[in-house]
Amino acid sequence: MTALFDLTGKAAIVTGASTGLGRGMTLALASAGADMLLVDHVACGAVAEEVRELGRRALPLTVDLSQGGSASAVVEAALREFGKVDILVNNAGIIRRAPAVDFSEKDWDDVMTLNARTVFFLAQAAARDMKKRRYGKIINIASLLSFQGGVLVPSYAASKGAVAQITKALANEWAPEGITVNAIAPGYMATNNTRALRDDPVRSKAILERIPAGRWGLPEDLQGAAVFLASAASDYVNGHVLVVDGGWLAR
Numbered sequence: 054m055t056a057l058f059d060l061t062g063k064a065a066i067v068t069g070a071s072t073g074l075g076r077g078m079t080l081a082l083a084s085a086g087a088d089m090l091l092v093d094h095v096a097c098g099a100v101a102e103e104v105r106e107l108g109r110r111a112l113p114l115t116v117d118l119s120q121g122g123s124a125s126a127v128v129e130a131a132l133r134e135f136g137k138v139d140i141l142v143n144n145a146g147i148i149r150r151a152p153a154v155d156f157s158e159k160d161w162d163d164v165m166t167l168n169a170r171t172v173f174f175l176a177q178a179a180a181r182d183m184k185k186r187r188y189g190k191i192i193n194i195a196s197l198l199s200f201q202g203g204v205l206v207p208s209y210a211a212s213k214g215a216v217a218q219i220t221k222a223l224a225n226e227w228a229p230e231g232i233t234v235n236a237i238a239p240g241y242m243a244t245n246n247t248r249a250l251r252d253d254p255v256r257s258k259a260i261l262e263r264i265p266a267g268r269w270g271l272p273e274d275l276q277g278a279a280v281f282l283a284s285a286a287s288d289y290v291n292g293h294v295l296v297v298d299g300g301w302l303a304r
Contacts, residue, residue, distance in 0.1 A: 057286040061086030064135035065283065066127060068118060068175065069145035071097035073244035074194065077272025078142055078279040083109040085280045087140060090131045092116055094145075110135070118145050119166045124174040132182060140283045141179040143172045143193045143216075148209045148246050161208045168212030173219050180223075180232055187231035190283045193220050195238040195294050197301060213238075217294050224292030233291045235282045240298025242270040266299030274299075 065082050069075035070091035079100055083089050088110040091097045097113045104111035112134045116123050131138050146168045149160035176191050183189025196213035197203075203210045217236060224234040241247060241260050250256050251269065261267065278297050281287050296302055 058280055058284045059086055060140070060280070060284060063087040063139040063283070064090070064131060064137050065140035065142065066090045066092060066131050066138060066175075066179065067142040067144060068092040068127075068171075070100055070113075071095050073246075074239060074242060074272050074275055075142075075144040076100050077276055078144065079104065080107070081276035081279050082140065082142075082283055083107045083111070085284065087283070088135055090114060090127070090134060092118070092127055092145070094118065118171045118175075119163070124171065124178045127175065128178040128182065137186065138179045138182045139188065140190045141175060141192070142279065142283075143175055143191070145171065146194065146212070146246075148206055150205045150249065152205060153207050156207055164208035165212050165215075168209065169215040169219070172216055173223075176219070176223055176234065180227055180230075183232050184227070184230045189227075189230075189232040190287075191223070191232065191234040192279060192282045193234070193236040195220070195236040197238060197240055197296070197298060199236075199238050199294060200296075200302060220294060221292045228291050233282075233287065235287065235290055235292065236294045237275060237278050237282065238294050238296045238298070239275060240264065240270050240296070240301045242272070242274070244272070263304050264299045264301050265304060268299065270297065270299055 065087040067079045070079045071093040083104040089104050091113045094117050101111035101113040193216050195216045198210040199213045199217040220236040
């Protein structure tokens with residue numbers, strides 16, 4: 054059974070790899086045997102060193118993914134280093150909070166560009182290599198707000214709804230090519246993106262009271278899901294949005 058989850062010899066890209074959920078999933082994939090290209094807008098040399106300590110190859114890459122052409126540059130770097138791309142984890146994302154009546158065009162465009170546009174074009178670039186070998190695992194990071202509207206985060210909700218639909222659309226098109234495209238929808242996780250909520254005693258209390266597990270999620274809570282969707286264990290899972298939320302949506 055463990056062979057189903059073995060990623061030895063696979064080459065993976067994780068965006069937003071320097072901290073939080075990205076770091077957690079990076080270390081999970083490396084622990085399962087994958088070599089890693091680590092992408093972020095800040096240096097992620099520390100995570101690369103953690104990957105190397107696990108006995109895997111690691112290449113950190115500092116890239117502004119909101120810029121045109123960045124998707125192709127990332128995949129080209131992986132091809133130079135590893136000769137292929139087996140796994141792509143589209144994790145990089147941002148959030149902006151403001152009442153909808155005051156929400157700026159810049160905040161809307163910044164969030165939609167990184168959270169949705171980049172997801173599609175990185176998947177496109179990776180799939181061009183994956184199709185040649187009729188093999189690939191693409192994992193997009195969605196959100197509870199792929200299903201719900203949220204409060205004060207209209208562009209984030211729109212972008213994560215888009216991630217869910219991009220996931221399904223690409224799964225439909227690329228399944229015959231041997232590529233699976235799935236998403237993980239994290240619940241309320243203790244990351245930089247939720248610091249404002251966790252620092253607000255009223256909002257934090259209300260959120261915790263609704264989570265059946267009674268706690269904020271941790272990056273480690275996504276590690277099993279990431280390895281599952283990156284491995285042979287999920288070969289017949291496609292176009293699925295896997296919720297990891299401590300029971301929030303079931304409440």
